[in-house]
Amino acid sequence: MPNRPIFQKLFGRSPIAPIQAHMKIASKSASELGLYMEGLLAADWEKADPHGDAVVELEEEADRIKRQIRQSLPRSLFLSFSRSDLLELLNTQDKIPNLAKDIVGLTRGRRMKVPAALVPLFRDYIEYSIGATNLAQQALNELDELVESGFSGREADVIGNMIKRLDEAEHDTDVKQVDVRNALFNIEKELNPVDVMFLYRIIDWIGDIADSAQTVGNRLLYLIAK
Amino acid sequence: MGVIEDYGTTLLILAVLFGFFMAWGVGANDVANAMGTSVGAKAITIKQAIIIAMIFEFAGAYLAGGEVTSTIRKGIIEPSALDGDPELVVYGMMASLLAAGLWLLIASAFGWPVSTTHSIIGAIVGFAAVGISVDAVQWGKVIEIVASWVVSPVMAGTLSFLLYMSVRRFIFGASDPYIAARRFVPVYIFMVGYIVSMVTLVKGLKHVGLEITFQQALVYSVGIGGLTALIGIFGLSRIKRVTRSEQLDLVNVERVFGVLMIFTACSMAFAHGSNDVANAIGPLAAVNGIIESGGVIGTQTRIPAWILLLGGAGIVAGLALYGYRVIRTIGTHITELTPSSGFAAELAAASTVVLASGASLPVSTTHTLVGGVLGVGLARGISAINLRVVGTIFVSWMVTLPAGAFLAIIFFYLFKAIFGTG
Numbered sequence: 182m183p184n185r186p187i188f189q190k191l192f193g194r195s196p197i198a199p200i201q202a203h204m205k206i207a208s209k210s211a212s213e214l215g216l217y218m219e220g221l222l223a224a225d226w227e228k229a230d231p232h233g234d235a236v237v238e239l240e241e242e243a244d245r246i247k248r249q250i251r252q253s254l255p256r257s258l259f260l261s262f263s264r265s266d267l268l269e270l271l272n273t274q275d276k277i278p279n280l281a282k283d284i285v286g287l288t289r290g291r292r293m294k295v296p297a298a299l300v301p302l303f304r305d306y307i308e309y310s311i312g313a314t315n316l317a318q319q320a321l322n323e324l325d326e327l328v329e330s331g332f333s334g335r336e337a338d339v340i341g342n343m344i345k346r347l348d349e350a351e352h353d354t355d356v357k358q359v360d361v362r363n364a365l366f367n368i369e370k371e372l373n374p375v376d377v378m379f380l381y382r383i384i385d386w387i388g389d390i391a392d393s394a395q396t397v398g399n400r401l402l403y404l405i406a407k
Numbered sequence: 408m409g410v411i412e413d414y415g416t417t418l419l420i421l422a423v424l425f426g427f428f429m430a431w432g433v434g435a436n437d438v439a440n441a442m443g444t445s446v447g448a449k450a451i452t453i454k455q456a457i458i459i460a461m462i463f464e465f466a467g468a469y470l471a472g473g474e475v476t477s478t479i480r481k482g483i484i485e486p487s488a489l490d491g492d493p494e495l496v497v498y499g500m501m502a503s504l505l506a507a508g509l510w511l512l513i514a515s516a517f518g519w520p521v522s523t524t525h526s527i528i529g530a531i532v533g534f535a536a537v538g539i540s541v542d543a544v545q546w547g548k549v550i551e552i553v554a555s556w557v558v559s560p561v562m563a564g565t566l567s568f569l570l571y572m573s574v575r576r577f578i579f580g581a582s583d584p585y586i587a588a589r590r591f592v593p594v595y596i597f598m599v600g601y602i603v604s605m606v607t608l609v610k611g612l613k614h615v616g617l618e619i620t621f622q623q624a625l626v627y628s629v630g631i632g633g634l635t636a637l638i639g640i641f642g643l644s645r646i647k648r649v650t651r652s653e654q655l656d657l658v659n660v661e662r663v664f665g666v667l668m669i670f671t672a673c674s675m676a677f678a679h680g681s682n683d684v685a686n687a688i689g690p691l692a693a694v695n696g697i698i699e700s701g702g703v704i705g706t707q708t709r710i711p712a713w714i715l716l717l718g719g720a721g722i723v724a725g726l727a728l729y730g731y732r733v734i735r736t737i738g739t740h741i742t743e744l745t746p747s748s749g750f751a752a753e754l755a756a757a758s759t760v761v762l763a764s765g766a767s768l769p770v771s772t773t774h775t776l777v778g779g780v781l782g783v784g785l786a787r788g789i790s791a792i793n794l795r796v797v798g799t800i801f802v803s804w805m806v807t808l809p810a811g812a813f814l815a816i817i818f819f820y821l822f823k824a825i826f827g828t829g
Contacts, residue, residue: 187773187799188443189740191780193791257795261787326657328790329745331571333579 193258196250196267197325203246203274204397208318210239210278211390214285215311221288222300233285240282247275261328262404270400276393277314284386291379296372299380302364306357310387313350313394320344320398327405337405344398354391358384414826415698418497423717425504426691430721431728432511433523433683438464438726439733440773441679442672444780446734447741448749450668456738457731459669460676461723467680467764468719471607473710474767475682476718479527479689480696480710482548482767484535493697494828495539500690502538502818503530503811507686510811514803521803522771526811527686528552533812534819555768556804559759560778567755567782570595574747575786578660585656588663589643593636595754599670600635602758603677604628610765635670642666664746671753678760679772680722686769688718748788752779774800 213235220229250271254264287293295303320343327336361384369377442456451459484496507526514521528549535543574591581587608624619627643666648659692710756772756779763770777800784792 187777187796188440188447188737188780190793190799191777191796192447192741192743192789193793195743195790197790257793259781259784259792259794261784261790328787329657329661329747330579330584331575331748331786331788333575333584335580335582335584 194253195328196254196260197328199246199250199253200267200271200274201321201324203243203250203271204318204321206239206243206246207274207277208314210236210243210281211311211314213239214281214390215307217285218288218307219304221293222295222303224294226292230289233289236278236281236285240278243275243278247271261332266400266404270397270404273393273396273400277390277397280386280390280393284383287379287386288383291376293376293379293383295380296365296368298368299361299364302357302361306354306361306384307387309350309354309357310391310394313347313354313391316343316347316350317394317397317401320347320401324401324405332405340401340405344402347395347398351391351395354388358388418501418826419695419698422497422501422504422691422694425501425508426687426714427717427721427724429504429508429523429527430684430687430718431725432508433687434464434722434725434727435729436511436515436725436733437523437683437772438676438679438722438730439737440776441675442734443737444741444744444749444753444776445668445672445675446738448665448668448744448746450665450746450749451672453731453735453738455669456672456734457726459672460726460730463673463676464680464684464722464726465719467677467682468684468722469680469712469715471610471677471681471761471764472684472688472715472718474610475685475764475769476689476692476710476715478548478552478767478769479531479685480693483528483531483545483552484539485543485545492539492828494826495823497694497697498822498826499531499534499538499815499819500693502534502815502822503527504687504690505818506530506533506811506814510807510814513810514807519799519803519806521807522773523683523686524769524771525556525804525807527690528769529808529811530815531690532808534815537812537816538819538823552768555763555766555770556774559763559768559770559775560781563752563755563759563775563778564782564785565755566758567751567779568786570751570755571748571783571786571788574751575788578747585648585659585663588660589646592643592663592667593639595667595750596639596670597632597636599632599674599754599757601628601632603674603761604631606761606765607681610767639666639670642669661746664750668746668750668753671750671757674757674761675753675772675776678757678764680719681764682760682770683772684715684718684722687721688714689769691717743790748783751786751788752776752783755779755782 213232217229217232217236220226220232251268254268260267320340323336323340323343327340330336365377365380365384438460442460445451446453446456507523507530510526511521511523532544532549577591578584578587605624605628608619608627609621643663646662646666648656692714695711695714753776756776759775760770760772777796780789781792783789
């Protein structure tokens with residue numbers, strides 16, 4: 182008498198692991214973007230191109246996971262956190278690979294060159310932005326433990342502290358952004374105006390990555406709030 | 408009266424067969440639901456689950472299964488309505504066993520979450536109301552039973568909610584959850600031992616021939632609870648802190664809860680045995696009582712020990728021959744349950760079912776455990792629960808009662824045609 186047992190159906194698949202996987206991809210796409218930019222800053226396209234391809238692939242992978250999570254969250258699933266908060270978090274996370282892909286697309290399409298005077302500042306700036314995404318991913322890594330401990334105060338504190346560090350990282354990235362912009366402003370008259378315009382855009386987008394990482398942290402706080 | 412004298416032995420043998428078949432079905436299906444959560448939470452292996460289930464299902468059936476058996480045997484049918492026609496009760500009870508068993512087979516084939524309790528109650532009420540007369544049913548008791556089907560999951564849910572909240576507050580909220588777990592888990596283990604032994608001592612043992620006063624029971628259960636806690640402390644002493652991350656060492660905490668879950672698994676099996684064995688042997692006890700007394704209904708006060716033993720053995724047989732497969736299926740499919748949340752659901756469900764057994768109310772162990780799981784979910788202890796299952800349960804209620812009744816009525820008239828009326 183095989184009874185497809187009721188307990189098999191009762192427990193839904195928790196979306197926690199997939200959303201962590203998504204963030205891992207997002208963070209990885211930012212790291213790949215960093216490697217790509219290293220090649221670009223050295224004007225070494227042979228080095229940059231494979232990493233650019235990796236960014237594009239990771240973006241597709243992230244989209245795939247995002248779709249899967251959305252499809253596996255029917256309203257009949259009773260979750261231990263707000264469904265809409267989780268989807269908001271997912272949307273924010275998804276901005277990171279999207280931005281990385283846009284940056285790769287634009288710079289590669291234009292075979293963009295970064296003026297030598299900007300290269301060290303640029304490198305620093307990118308590193309900070311990537312650092313912020315890594316912090317966001319670390320905070321997200323704690324989410325399963327938090328759920329397992331029933332959203333207890335202690336584990337929430339651990340995440341809270343990580344998000345504080347994330348906020349600081351985003352702020353530092355902002356400071357670096359001002360430096361890069363100032364340096365570009367000082368030499369912009371000597372450069373092709375169209376190139377300058379797109380350089381500003383790339384600077385903005387790199388900053389947006391850190392912004393998105395910070396927003397991921399804030400969404401995470403909404404999610405775990407009691 | 409001729410039928411009972413002429414065919415008494417034949418009827419009794421048939422009833423024993425049907426009863427054993429039903430007990431087998433209970434063991435093959437229901438036990439898996441009772442044990443699956445423990446296996447799913449990785450607290451015990453399938454093999455351990457089988458051994459625990461065999462011992463404690465049997466103990467529950469034998470030591471505390473008498474009250475519910477009495478209800479099914481003589482609580483649903485009004486004996487005075489049947490004076491002069493005892494063979495009708497014999498036919499009806501046999502029909503009920505066959506109907507419930509068959510319905511379980513059908514439902515299992517379609518994968519419906521059907522309760523053995525609901526099937527047998529539906530069947531008995533059905534044959535009595537239609538085959539004999541509407542007055543033959545003790546409607547007051549039936550309403551009480553149906554009400555308990557609503558109350559038991561709600562009660563288990565409330566209990567598990569409170570239990571899980573206490574875990575969150577006292578263990579996960581402590582500055583060192585591992586130390587806190589080691590301190591509080593014995594308290595939960597004490598509760599397991601206390602509740603189970605209290606109900607058994609107060610209500611169950613008189614069927615085995617022991618009379619114990621309430622005060623004595625109180626003292627003994629505190630003693631048994633304490634003894635259980637001591638065994639638990641011994642078990643805990645073998646748990647060592649393995650990984651020590653800088654943040655929370657949840658793995659270690661869960662291993663402590665894993666010890667607790669062995670105890671709740673035992674209590675779950677005991678509770679299930681105490682309540683669900685009656686589904687199989689209640690009707691059998693009724694048939695046996697009438698045949699032994701030569702056609703007098705409901706005079707025996709005690710259920711013969713051999714019937715309780717037969718029920719326990721049937722459950723164990725069903726479990727050993729088939730149930731382990733179902734346990735494996737459930738166990739491998741539940742991946743999102745941790746010992747800390749699973750124990751709360753199990754302890755709440757086991758307490759509720761044991762209390763129902765003590766109050767001689769046949770409830771559905773499965774549905775009670777679902778209630779327990781939902782309670783933990785409400786306390787944010789489980790990350791995702793499929794609420795559609797609750798809907799499925801209601802549908803299975805709506806279908807099982809009339810289906811059990813319908814089949815029982817058919818078999819009732821069939822037996823009546825075969826053996827005739829006295």
